[in-house]
Amino acid sequence: MNNNLIKAIQIGELTKVLETLLESPLVHIDRIKFLSKVYDLSEDDIRKGKITISLREREEIAKRRIRKNVRESTSISFLSGLPGGFALVGTIPADIIQNMGYSIRLIQELAYIYDYEDIIDQDGELKVDGLILFLGTMFSAQGAASLLRVASANAAVYTSKKIMTTALTKGMWYPMLKNVSKVVASKTLTKKGLAGAASKVIPVIGGIASGGLTAITMEIAAKKLNNELIKGFRSNYKEENFNKDIEIIEAEFEEIPSESVEPIS
Template identity: 40%
Template sequence: MANEETVGLKIIEEAFKLPIVKVDRRAFLIQIFQGKVSDIEGLIEKGPQAFLSKEMLDREAQKCIQSITLKSSAVSLATGLPGGIAMAATIPADLLQFFGYSLRLAQEISYIYGFKDLMGENGELSEEAKNTLILYLGIMLGVTSAGSAVRAMSGKLSTQALKKIPQKALTQTLYYPVIKRVLGIFGTKLTKNTFAKGISKAVPVVGGVVSGGINYLSMKPMATKLQTELGKNVAYTEESLQQDLDILEGEFEEVSSDIVSSDTVLSQLERLSHLLETNMITEEEFQQLKQELLKK
């Protein structure tokens, strides 16, 4: 796994541990739609999209985005001040809570548009659920194929998707390439942005205000992207499914090509090491050839 992917996965794994990430789907749907839907059990079983118009679902999703974004910004302000919440390991607290709230908001938006419950019977997230949340985060970061994967597998036409894709290749085709891309993009953004965000705390009070403002300006457009993509589930058709599968096929081919390229470089490095060990090339020649390979 590349360094960027490792960084991204580390943050997400820590965020999964936060209590704010856990959303009780049943309690949430009742809280939001009680008084709007009389058949509560039907609401839980079928989802809000079976009873309400997309326009109404959009309004409720926007309310959730506004509420969670403001809560996250308030906490970010607190952690930007002296004596704020402690860091988890080496991860800045405001960064961790930002993605914790993002993962919570992602679940709430998905439940509004009729997606299944991610919490298991034990009240914990399964590995499949965690993968789904990583895909949600990918949508928020602008990874087009993440939306395609979520809709193809979690939408109302998932049975057709399963028929179109060999069962043994399902995880490789839908999840692995997209999750790999999401983690890579996520990790890259973190390594580029965290240092600058940390500097905003150099002046305590002003830094706190800056931190909260950055939080609000970042989360709202990210959440709106997720709302747009998950909202497509309401009127999802076979034509939509085929378009998503085409996108995923392209993603799979691209990542497979990357893997083949990586294997080729690795095998060449191994051969170079063998040449060095057998004194066929010098240490200087080995280092020079190694650098040239890694630049490819």
Template identity: 40%
Template sequence: MGELKQQGNVENILETAMQIPGVKVSRDEFLTNIFAGRKSSEQLAEIIEKGPYHAGVKKKEIDNLANSYILKRTLTSTSISFGTGLPGGLAMAGTIPADTIQFFGLALRLAQELAYLYGHENLWLEEHLDTEKARDNMILYLGVMFGASGSASVIKVTTSGLSKQVLKKLPQKALTRTLYYPIIKKVSGYIGVKVTKNSFAKGVSKVVPVLGGVVSGGVTYYTMKPMGKRLAATLSETLILTEDDITKEWEELEKEFPEIIDIKTGE
């Protein structure tokens, strides 16, 4: 299967899964539910405005919340129902199994929650993904969860508070859109290969009952839990990266995507 087709599969999965009721996460509502009983109303307002870490919440507390929330999500997943399943008119049965779409729905929901906990901006504008960059970030989150090489480095380089400062020192290597997009395509292709492999579809099918039914805890505990931990660990690192760390992550990207970075930087 070609790279463009693989990328298209991932984009179709993302768009379809996001339309399943309960997958979209409101940033403000999520942060309020997490911190309302832990912080004062003044600090809660600051958390919503700046993100937990920049509002004074300690990294250790955020990490503990992330771990407990991953565990909570995986252990209570048997009570999560996606109602009637996929929205009408979005049939992908001929290419991507419905249970795979539901699996990605759970992954995308957890990815949003972890991203908001670690200070990322709201991804939603009314009922749609806010920007193309936001959609790409969702693909990168999935890339980290699936272990796609380079995806963690891209998140670290682009979301750390020091990223802009460091990249300004590397003007010839600026992570421009023309460079960012090919990397997204590579990550999409990796995920697409994983999804279309029979082993993945069969593995999910064994523990996900029927379309529209309740998702078994087995799939989330044994598969989603390590996926969530990978993403949480990456997001946690972005809070404390130094300039040297970001430069090293950039060097990792150069090694991982030489055909992209060498062409785009003229090296």
């Protein structure tokens, strides 16, 4: 696993990095158990959808989970749990793996808090494309937040009007996802990318200890994702918001080079 992960990071293959990390149980969050704990409800109630948690309560829970994950990302717990453990540290910057590992965990937690279940497939496995979309939103990739909201179950009430002829046709989804993936890879799989995010808060980062860079980067990205998920929460997301997101997606698609656009089959 280590060799695959190292090689994928070195050449910037985000999809391969995610696929390799998903082989570890450390990155997986059990939705039922997690929501039962943070909502203080029985697992049976969660399974049956008996959840009456207000948006304000969800926001407070999300803030606590962000603080917890940022705090833990400064530790070595994730690295030490991977097969091979510290062997990775001497080969590639530990911050890169820490950031990605805890980002995957936090994405799931925030997704479940705000009722976004689209990152899980029918077999209960995490979907790589969904994770890329969440990561793209975290790291401000153009169009990622809009595509995330339009693809969510919260937008289902509006999708019959335009969705099949615009945003989520195969010809638009994959080229945009490819562009988002490139942005995320540049900001997460290189030390320079992590430093760029951290420098927005602390101009001089040379003295930041290992783990500190991850925490700074992750806090910025997590707050960005949290804000976008709040915008897309069902009580906030109106038809006018949906239409605006569609316009943003279409505008981004028009800027994608034609050779990267797949024909619609």
